[in-house]
Amino acid sequence: MLILTKHNLLSYLKDKYPQFDQRLPVEIHAIGEQEEDPAGLINFIFRVRSGNASIIVKQGQENIRSAQGFEYLLPPSRNHLEAISLRLRKAIVPQYVPELYLLDQENNVFIMEDVSYLRPCRQALVQGEQFPGLGSRCGEFMAATAFYTSEFYLPRTTFRALAQCFINSGMRRVMEEWVFLHRSPFPPLPETMPLRAGLEDPELLAQTYQLRHRYMSSQEALIHSDLHTGNIFVKGQQMKVIDMEYTFAGPCAYDLGYFLNSILSLYCASLFRTMPGGGESYRRYLLEVLAELFIQYRRTFTELWSRDAKPDYRACMSYCDAFLDDLLPDAVGYGALAAITLSLSGPDVLDFQAIEDKEKQIQAIQLYYTMARTLLLLRSSIKSVSDFLNVVVTCSNRYIKRK
Structure with missing residues (x-):
């Protein structure tokens, strides 16, 4: 499994999600590094912006993240179930669920709508x-x-x-x-x-x-x-x-x-x-x-x-x-x-x-x-x-x- 970082994320997107336009300057923010409310963050989440486009890239890993630096083992497959859950709920109440753009089960990654406009x-x-x-x-x-x-x-x-x-x-x-x-x-x-x-x-x-x-x-x-x-x-x-x-x-x-x-x-x-x-x-x-x-x-x-x-x-x-x-x-x-x-x-x-x-x-x-x-x-x-x-x-x- 490829472990995503700020350094390899753009090449990953170029390969897996070429729809994301990288011709303009790209800004990558690792969510949780300096958040006001980091409690509960157990995944590796990136916000990627290019011009007016913005996406969330979320990867589930076995060792969870926490603000306290504590390690706890969870199944990386949770990422796949979450993506399916997003799709299912999107079909039921589309007004309340972000768009899912890509599911990469091999690397336990999905890409979704950035809802930070809210x-x-x-x-x-x-x-x-x-x-x-x-x-x-x-x-x-x-x-x-x-x-x-x-x-x-x-x-x-x-x-x-x-x-x-x-x-x-x-x-x-x-x-x-x-x-x-x-x-x-x-x-x-x-x-x-x-x-x-x-x-x-x-x-x-x-x-x-x-x-x-x-x-x-x-x-x-x-x-x-x-x-x-x-x-x-x-x-x-x-x-x-x-x-x-x-x-x-x-x-x-x-x-x-x-x-x-x-x-x-x-x-x-x-x-x-x-x-x-x-x-x-x-x-x-x-x-x-x-x-x-x-x-x-x-x-x-x-x-x-x-x-x-x-x-x-x-x-x-x-x-x-x-x-x-x-x-x-x-x-x-x-x-x-x-x-x-x-x-x-x-x-x-x-x-x-x-x-x-x-x-x-x-x-x-x-x-x-x-x-x-x-x-x-x-x-x-x-x-x-x-x-x-x-x-x-x-x-x-x-x-x-x-x-």
């Missing part, structure tokens, strides 16, 4: 920007891609073949160990060591293992499995979703939960820093994003079911309602588990890095952890989006008053 959602939200309709667009993306890759729509043999194609065991192992068992490939941070004492609570463990089992064994539809604000680019009404290498056939609630977790971290951090335009309006916006997420997911899924589900399912709308009702408590649980794990990463999370005062930073992380524990333990009693948002607000108010 804003990195996570960085923009940390800076206090608001994107109207963000929750609705994310809900539509998740619901449509889930429905059209589910057994509700696909013939059973096609669905089983799809699930088999996307077993993706090597990448699933990362989430199975990291999110659910809190076994990070990175060393623990001293600032968050006191939070680890509560991880052995029997009730918390029971909820954790129940959700982990569903994540490992459920095959409801293809899920992104790493869908957070850091993997979304936005501008106005435009949105693109990237980084689909964790895709596999899993529980639909997981993507909802993983995204809501990335909004909760912003919410908790905002309580301990000065926000442009005022913290109250910003937090109201974040709660609206979460409400829109679930409302639009339900609306889109229901519309697709009533129009395109297989006849037996289409005739039973009450089952569609029951299926969607069951997603909420699991989504809350998955989001809470991701929050517990990320709270143990503490100051390494971009949302909390924006808090300059060290003591307030620790308080924000403690709130994030406390809220996550509360949501995980109460998830079975959460029957509506209002119930969920009420827990978020109540938990925040109680923590602030206690401090």
Whole structure:
């Protein structure tokens, strides 16, 4: 396998992707070298510009990249699955997925559209920007891609073949160990060591293992499995979703939960820093994003079911309602588990890095952890989006008053 570098990339493109015009001066940027938010970068990614043309070249290697310099082995074949996933989702929701230009399976490389004409959602939200309709667009993306890759729509043999194609065991192992068992490939941070004492609570463990089992064994539809604000680019009404290498056939609630977790971290951090335009309006916006997420997911899924589900399912709308009702408590649980794990990463999370005062930073992380524990333990009693948002607000108010 050819290992791509800045030095051999142009000759690689000349051979494999001659459509890219190199007659003008070419600029190559290795993404992750000086990024504001390098956490999570595990691939070798290059942005190549020539005149007005710009592309992304992404290569999966066995030794992952990390800002901490830690090495961790992952299957390079994840690159091939990600490219297939891009093509599949592009066919379902073309407005939300970048163009794929080339797949080179031999070298575990693909070339795709550069979406840097949009804003990195996570960085923009940390800076206090608001994107109207963000929750609705994310809900539509998740619901449509889930429905059209589910057994509700696909013939059973096609669905089983799809699930088999996307077993993706090597990448699933990362989430199975990291999110659910809190076994990070990175060393623990001293600032968050006191939070680890509560991880052995029997009730918390029971909820954790129940959700982990569903994540490992459920095959409801293809899920992104790493869908957070850091993997979304936005501008106005435009949105693109990237980084689909964790895709596999899993529980639909997981993507909802993983995204809501990335909004909760912003919410908790905002309580301990000065926000442009005022913290109250910003937090109201974040709660609206979460409400829109679930409302639009339900609306889109229901519309697709009533129009395109297989006849037996289409005739039973009450089952569609029951299926969607069951997603909420699991989504809350998955989001809470991701929050517990990320709270143990503490100051390494971009949302909390924006808090300059060290003591307030620790308080924000403690709130994030406390809220996550509360949501995980109460998830079975959460029957509506209002119930969920009420827990978020109540938990925040109680923590602030206690401090």
